[in-house]
Amino acid sequence: MRPATPPCATDDYDLAIIGAGVVGCAVARRFALAGAKVVVIEKGSDILSGASKANSAILHTGFDAPPDSLELELVKAGRAEYLADRESLGLSLVETGALVCAWTPEEAGRLEAIAAQGHANGVEGLTLMTASQARATVPGLSGRLVAALEVRDEHIIDPWTAPLAYLTQAVALGARLLRQAELLAGRYEGGWHLTTSAGDIRARAAVNAAGLYGDEVDRRLGFAPDFEIRPRKGQFVVLDKAAFGHVPRILLPVPTEITKGVVVCPTAFGNVLIGPTAEEQDDRVRATVEREALEALLARGAQIVPALAAIPVTAVYAGLRPATEKKHYRVTTRPEQRAITLGGIRSTGLSAALGLAQHALRLHDAFGLPARPRVDPPPVTLPNLTETGARDWQQPGHGEIVCHCELVTRREIEAAFDSTVPPGDFGGLRRRTRAGMGRCQGFYCNARLAEMSRGRLAVPLAVEDRDEA
Template sequence: MLHTTTPPSPDLFDVAIIGAGVVGCAVARRFALEGARVVVIEKGSDLLSGASKANSAILHTGFDAPPGSLELELVKAGRAEYLAIRHRLGLPLVETGALVCAWNALEADKLEAIAAQGRDNGIDELRLLSGAEARATMPGLSGRLVAAVEVSGEHIIDPWSAPLAYLAQAVALGAVFLREAELIDGRFEGEWQLATSAGKVRASSVVNAAGLFGDIVDRRLGFTPEFTIRPRKGQFVVLDKAAFRHVPRIVLPVPTEITKGVVVCPTAFGNVLIGPTAEEQDDRERATVETETLQALLARGAEIVPALAGMPVTAVYAGLRPASEQKAYRIFSRPEQRAITLGGIRSTGLSAALGLAQYAMKLHAGFKLPAFAPVAEPDIALPNLAETRERDWQRPDHGEIVCHCELVTRREIEAALASSVPPGDYGGLRRRTRAGMGRCQGFYCNARLAEMTRGRLSTPLAVEEEKA
């Protein structure tokens, strides 16, 4: 049966969350756990339809966040909560550690300040290393390495299962997830009257977590936006699993004023990621990949880890980050209208999401509404997609292997389709199962996937022939 958008309830929600990226999903979970009646309004056909679907999947420590900033506070809070709940939710943690690498004397001169800032930020697990000492922890690094700062607490996670788990917990507590429901207009007259492309929604309060459209959503809610989103494109290259053994750690560059720079890092799925670039553009929806840029990323990766030269490429992609005219998070609370804006959440959003949700809850407490009644956390354990733990294909009675590149079973796909938050499109299915994400990029398994998902996705994988 086709999964359709859940119709809006005529009842009054306690909070309407606009945007089902990682921040919106985390906020939905926090408010639902506090006992609020929650609705999540998403214009795409699935969660993570915008900026959140494309990131480097690093769980940051905050060592390089601006000292004393709200971002630092929320990254640390979000990381701490992720580590506290990950076992309960079945979420992985690949303990890689990171090296901030200096490739010339000028960059090396900046390492002491980077380490000092990290310690000032409360991150104690930092070490200044010579080039030889750094290579001892990761032998594949180029001999050109001058020096490095080791940040042992930087790790890799599954960037898609985490927000799915957050939203699934919210849904288990009664939250409504509206898909293909673009916010058209909002009016506050003692309560919020929200017009969406899927119908009207009533709510006592709103949280704008619309990412790349955060300033536009503020305007549609009747506010004069206090920030402007300036989309920043990041292109990535994903290398074949054969590259994984050469990159056991996250390799970070010495950052600039504009960007944290190109990272070489392992993924939870057994690949190696190179990227992102940092390119300003006006388009908020399309993120193209350019051959010349991707070739430059491959060349840079081989300069850092020579064994990556000539390594097969599994995939390329580009994402957009919701940067603004300031580097800081753009968070605003309007108690008179019972509205919160969580804007300008850029590269640390995955790490800070749970912290942002805690902060939104604190801001909401200032609205002087009746207190909620916290509820018990429901048991939601997502299937493991990481290569560091047992996967479904290693267990008996999985049915069949549907995607041979990524070893995805029929049981995993059927479970995703039957879950409380089923995929709305092919991208959502891929993010829930890894199907179609391997070397052939779905060439061999798409026909089987089309058969299994027929009538169950908003955009079908195959167009059925009309019957005479």
């Protein structure tokens, strides 16, 4: 069996990034483009093994972000860079737009203030609509709708290809990814000496992008954390592709002070997503799904778009967001120890990741370390996995259709294993190819996938292979 990570010899790096979620991957790319020698330390067997693997996949505009906040600045910067670089990296964009839906007169009365905040945040394309105007754009909306606010430029993307592309480009520039490498301790003595479960690392500077473990990583680096992670569970329901025609736009609730609320939105893969819930818990690892909560999500979806009541469920899942005791991003810089913490990055992290990477580089520049020559990005174009472009199954010579639900080919699976950043576990293979993510949830294709992945995953798919490992 291929090991998850080559043995880690002590080495010298310009920057060690702790955490290979979407933020860590974006930071690795930005620093590698700046000429830095980068190592990314991930305790899981693959990237996106924590909070980043479960999100609603919306590319936000920042229309409802706190005014004059760091979050607003970085969401806008991250979105702009995503749009500028998406074609060269092969990133997706499904231009749906969104409606903030008001279901009571009281909610309708708050739409004007939300629009005013959006305009103050520099977001264009905000239009107040009557219920009939909104239903003209989404005919399936319930007759209970009172009013809506159109947000023209809120769109959906493939949430997993983006961070994979960021890290792929970083690795192509010489960055190193260490998987199954949990940070155990760190000390600063003119540079960082990091002890991980995969070996020791030396680096001139460090970035904590550990998400759900951001406060714990700060402690292991010898700092007193200035925030406390309070995991917030979000449960989701994924409806069958038949639902897609009923939900052509993102349908947002009028937000509260506590949560953005339950969203009904199309996905880049042709399904419809309902969620998330917002449930605080102590456990940072397990995010269970519960029948009562899932049934409530289905009922809420049917209240918003009644036709969804007849659509079967394809999948359910739950994720954890790294919430803290405060709502805003928790970014800390410690120049004396050349350390940066990017903490409390919650629901807008996918949109803000590239902006956070820009911000981290600016903070790092203030450390006064010698600059390296910036480099041109190598060509990195990841294959399209969305329903908005050509897929591999439509091209000749693909070998076979391995996953019939999602039309995933043998060529796509082999390409994932032969890629610059191959999957380390079955979840990583699913996120790179969509295999096993359809109606049968792998019932028909898992045996073939286990055969194809034998000896190539740190956590084997086949039970007998796990026993041998």
